[in-house]
Amino acid sequence: MKPVITAFDWVPPFAQGQVRDLRVRWALEEVGQSYDVRYLAQGAHKGPEHRALQPFGQVPTYEEGDLVLFESGAIVFHIAERFKGLLPPERDGRSRAVEWMFAALNSVEPPIMDHAIATIFEAGEPWSKARLPSVNARIDERLGELSRRLGDRDWLDGEFTAGDLLMVAVVRILEGDALLDPYPNLIAYVARGTARPAFRRALAAQIAGFTGEPPARFKEWAEKHKQAQGETA
Amino acid sequence: MKPVITAFDWVPPFAQGQVRDLRVRWALEEVGQSYDVRYLAQGAHKGPEHRALQPFGQVPTYEEGDLVLFESGAIVFHIAERFKGLLPPERDGRSRAVEWMFAALNSVEPPIMDHAIATIFEAGEPWSKARLPSVNARIDERLGELSRRLGDRDWLDGEFTAGDLLMVAVVRILEGDALLDPYPNLIAYVARGTARPAFRRALAAQIAGFTGEPPARFKEWAEKHKQAQGETA
Numbered sequence: 001m002k003p004v005i006t007a008f009d010w011v012p013p014f015a016q017g018q019v020r021d022l023r024v025r026w027a028l029e030e031v032g033q034s035y036d037v038r039y040l041a042q043g044a045h046k047g048p049e050h051r052a053l054q055p056f057g058q059v060p061t062y063e064e065g066d067l068v069l070f071e072s073g074a075i076v077f078h079i080a081e082r083f084k085g086l087l088p089p090e091r092d093g094r095s096r097a098v099e100w101m102f103a104a105l106n107s108v109e110p111p112i113m114d115h116a117i118a119t120i121f122e123a124g125e126p127w128s129k130a131r132l133p134s135v136n137a138r139i140d141e142r143l144g145e146l147s148r149r150l151g152d153r154d155w156l157d158g159e160f161t162a163g164d165l166l167m168v169a170v171v172r173i174l175e176g177d178a179l180l181d182p183y184p185n186l187i188a189y190v191a192r193g194t195a196r197p198a199f200r201r202a203l204a205a206q207i208a209g210f211t212g213e214p215p216a217r218f219k220e221w222a223e224k225h226k227q228a229q230g231e232t233a
Numbered sequence: 234m235k236p237v238i239t240a241f242d243w244v245p246p247f248a249q250g251q252v253r254d255l256r257v258r259w260a261l262e263e264v265g266q267s268y269d270v271r272y273l274a275q276g277a278h279k280g281p282e283h284r285a286l287q288p289f290g291q292v293p294t295y296e297e298g299d300l301v302l303f304e305s306g307a308i309v310f311h312i313a314e315r316f317k318g319l320l321p322p323e324r325d326g327r328s329r330a331v332e333w334m335f336a337a338l339n340s341v342e343p344p345i346m347d348h349a350i351a352t353i354f355e356a357g358e359p360w361s362k363a364r365l366p367s368v369n370a371r372i373d374e375r376l377g378e379l380s381r382r383l384g385d386r387d388w389l390d391g392e393f394t395a396g397d398l399l400m401v402a403v404v405r406i407l408e409g410d411a412l413l414d415p416y417p418n419l420i421a422y423v424a425r426g427t428a429r430p431a432f433r434r435a436l437a438a439q440i441a442g443f444t445g446e447p448p449a450r451f452k453e454w455a456e457k458h459k460q461a462q463g464e465t466a
Contacts, residue, residue: 056340069332073335081328098310099304106304109339109343126360127359127360127363149288
């Protein structure tokens with residue numbers, strides 16, 4: 001049975017290649033499971049039909065027969081349990097892979113998302129520039145800790161697991177950002193993860209899906225954002 | 234074999250009853266598994282010995298024979314898999330319980346932690362007061378969505394699961410805060426969760442463990458925080 005996921009038919013440029021269905025596509029590609037995509041126009045994700053599947057009005061969702069799941073971390077875990085290739089066979093290794101999944105989403109991603117809030121969604125607010133150093137300091141603390149733990153290993157704990165998949169997906173949000181410069185092993189880790197054929201296929205599929213129209217409110221937002229960047233530059 | 238967790242021997246008053254070993258203690262109490270605690274003095278969690286177990290210098294950790302785990306979400310999941318009582322027996326129900334675990338930690342907790350950053354750690358910063366409405370708006374959006382999904386059910390998906398355990402632990406960070414006022418079903422949900430005997434035992438055990446001394450830098454911080462609150466009041 002082919003699972004069906006949801007994804008957006010268009011997102012602003014800064015989000016292309018970052019929307020979380022990418023993580024689910026990547027997991028499905030790693031385990032060799034084909035899937036179908038139901039695309040949502042901007043706005044439809046906040047409507048009652050999608051909210052019946054996803055209470056927070058986000059993508060992706062995952063449908064497989066009677067099972068409906070949301071929350072990309074949980075979907076990646078479900079795929080990793082259901083198919084071979086993303087979790088070690090023995091129980092302790094499996095628990096450690098799950099540990100890195102939670103670490104990626106609960107310890108490393110929140111400060112990185114805070115950076116996105118500060119530089120994108122609150123970019124035009126008067127406090128944003130003053131606040132950025134403290135946001136960056138929290139990110140740097142986590143990156144330093146992750147870098148020291150990774151050391152010169154290829155992956156966080158033995159072979160590539162769903163933990164690496166989510167950690168690479170989280171750290172690559174900063175790809176090309178100076179925040180990663182002090183940590184060449186993390187840059188190499190992200191490069192290693194994103195060079196995987198399964199990742200390349202997942203990314204290409206997400207990008208190819210952006211065939212929809214930008215909504216009018218995006219054009220307004222983009223204009224305001226451009227102005228705000230000019231003011232704080 | 235009795236698992237061993239780590240916890241702090243003292244934390245500031247605002248964190249007492251919130252440190253994340255509570256979630257692990259609660260899970261262990263729910264499944265009826267006794268445990269030992271190794272207490273860390275403030276500061277020891279950032280030392281090399283603890284970092285060998287927990288790369289981010291946090292508590293709790295969980296040791297069970299050769300297995301060492303960190304990240305409270307992952308530890309709760311491990312306990313839920315290892316012992317009966319926190320996950321439904323059938324696969325789909327299990328995947329949905331895991332979905333709520335990730336939703337608690339990745340969709341609901343980050344904006345709530347942002348509130349803690351704004352009102353505690355950045356309380357003295359000049360931008361904090363101006364920024365708070367946008368932080369609160371993000372929390373309110375999530376609480377409203379959670380409230381609508383919960384409806385008049387006792388728990389998120391059938392019987393109490395590890396997903397409810399983490400969601401209650403996250404939402405109760407706001408217990409007594411006006412942000413919860415518009416959502417009486419969430420207030421009742423938290424009350425239902427925290428009335429469970431396993432929760433009461435876990436909370437009492439965490440509080441009883443705070444027998445250590447406040448470090449000198451806390452006294453400085455408390456003084457500064459008090460001043461900052463006076464300034465923004």
